[in-house]
Amino acid sequence: MAGPEIERMIQLLAKLPGLGPRSARRAALFLVKRRDSLLDPLSRALADAAATVKTCSVCGNYDSTDPCAICADPKRDASQICVVEDVSGLWAMERTGLFRGRYHVLGGVLSALDGIGPEDLNIPALLARARDGQVSEVILATGATVDGQTTAHYIADRLKDCPVSVSGLAHGVPVGGELDYLDDGTIGAALRARRPV
Template sequence: MAERIAGPEIERLIQLLARLPGLGPRSARRAALHLIRKREELLGPLAEAMRVAKDRIVTCSVCGNIDTSDPCSICADPRRDASVIVAVETVGDLWALERAGVLSATYHVLGGALSPLDGIGPDDLNIAKLIGRVAEGGVKEVILAVNATVDGQTTAHFITELLGPCHVKCTRLAHGVPVGGELDYLDEGTLAAALRSRTDF
């Protein structure tokens, strides 16, 4: 068994950093050492920012986004097209679409995708609230911006069936060749989707 090489406070910092996505034990040790070396510039301000975030960040009761206000700044923005709801699996997906800056719609965070193998059913996701928002009226289109995985597509089909009685347009993101992509580097599934979704020049 390896001996402890630092005090318990530093070991705790490393253990917590190692829980973050993309950081293993080695990367966590490097990050911890960097933070400790830059205590005044990084560690103090980071600790304060995390304390403030813990105290002030809330989940939007309308769409499931995270923000410092409820409803979130997106739901409260009168310039948004409230007749279009973009349903996404995670807040990270919402942020990615916002960075693209293509659509000024509203969102709905599902909180994941249906996955029977993982025991995730409809009641574990934020699907009922989405159906409720559409049933209230005023929504013309629901864009199902879910991942192009089996679970994502299963979730999209399930939601489409539930929205049937609401007579709302349901669309999904196009699948296929990414901008700047070279055909030789794409997998067969992506190429097949691109061929099925081909459009006129």
């Protein structure tokens, strides 16, 4: 239906999360129709990102500088490290504007089904950071999935010999959530994590 350049663009767009072949075809058509206002600037932005974005050697974040802006910021609290599964978790934490410490990106979670073991994650660098004497608290912000919780327990066990306190994010009823619509696991986690009012 289209030339090889457009078909290649559609195939690449279809590899993005949340885009299937139909959505990719619509996105490609939308971009081509708006070549001057969207396609050309987007292609330049993608080229710039490919040329400049790198992984922070300290925490694993993506930035155009190494160390990243968060690790290089002297106003951030170096005594707290928030451990996240991937960069999207770091970005989610930053959106809240509440955490003023530093981060550590694992690069995934332990998963026996997927063959991902401790050696496949950025755990040794975390342990080294926890032993360096600057860190007093490690906050485990892995997902509430089986693999996320397994990873958190594994890391907590490995941190037992480090001079840091280990904490985790609370799990339970989301803001605005109604009990009737929540699953049993969420309600149980909320009940176990209850606090005085």
